Amino acid sequence: QMLTLRTDGKGKIELDIQPETQTTMLTIKDPRTPRSGVAIPIRIGHMDPVDKESGQHARLNNLGYFAGPVEGKTEKENHALFLSAVEEFQCDHALGVDGKCGPATQAKLKQVHGC
Numbered sequence: 001q002m003l004t005l006r007t008d009g010k011g012k013i014e015l016d017i018q019p020e021t022q023t024t025m026l027t028i029k030d031p032r033t034p035r036s037g038v039a040i041p042i043r044i045g046h047m048d049p050v051d052k053e054s055g056q057h058a059r060l061n062n063l064g065y066f067a068g069p070v071e072g073k074t075e076k077e078n079h080a081l082f083l084s085a086v087e088e089f090q091c092d093h094a095l096g097v098d099g100k101c102g103p104a105t106q107a108k109l110k111q112v113h114g115c
Contacts, residue, residue: 011064017044035066050110053082056101059113060085 005013017024026040040061048055060067060082067085069078083099090097093108101109 022046038070041071047115050106053101056086056106056109057082059109060089063089063109063113065089 003015005015007013021044023044024042026042027037028035028040030036043058047058050056050059057067057069065085065088066081068081070081073081086101086105087097087099089095089109090099090105093112095105095108
C-alpha cells in the first residue's frame with residue numbers, strides 16, 4: 001500500500017501503523033532537495049546500538065541528517081554521506097566537528113534521539 005502524506009509546518013508527518021509492521025520505505029518528492037526521489041528503507045521497532053555504525057546511521061537518518069546508505073551508491077559515496085551527516089550533527093550540537101562518531105558524539109546522538 002502506498003500513501004502520499006504532507007509534512008506539517010515543521011517537516012513532520014504522523015501515521016498510525018499496524019503493530020506487526022517491521023519495514024517500510026520513505027520516498028521524499030520535493031525538487032528543492034537532492035534527496036528527492038530517493039527511496040529510504042525504514043526498519044520499524046529495531047535499532048542497532050549507538051556504538052555500531054548501523055545504529056549511528058539509523059539515528060542520524062531518523063533525525064533528518066540523511067546519513068545513508070543509499071542503494072546504488074558506491075561504498076565511497078555512502079561513506080561521504082555518513083561523514084557529512086556526522087559533521088552536520090556535530091555542528092548543530094556544539095560538538096567538535098571531525099566527522100567521527102566517537103564517544104561524545106554517540107552520547108549526544110543517543111540523548112537527542114531518545115534511545
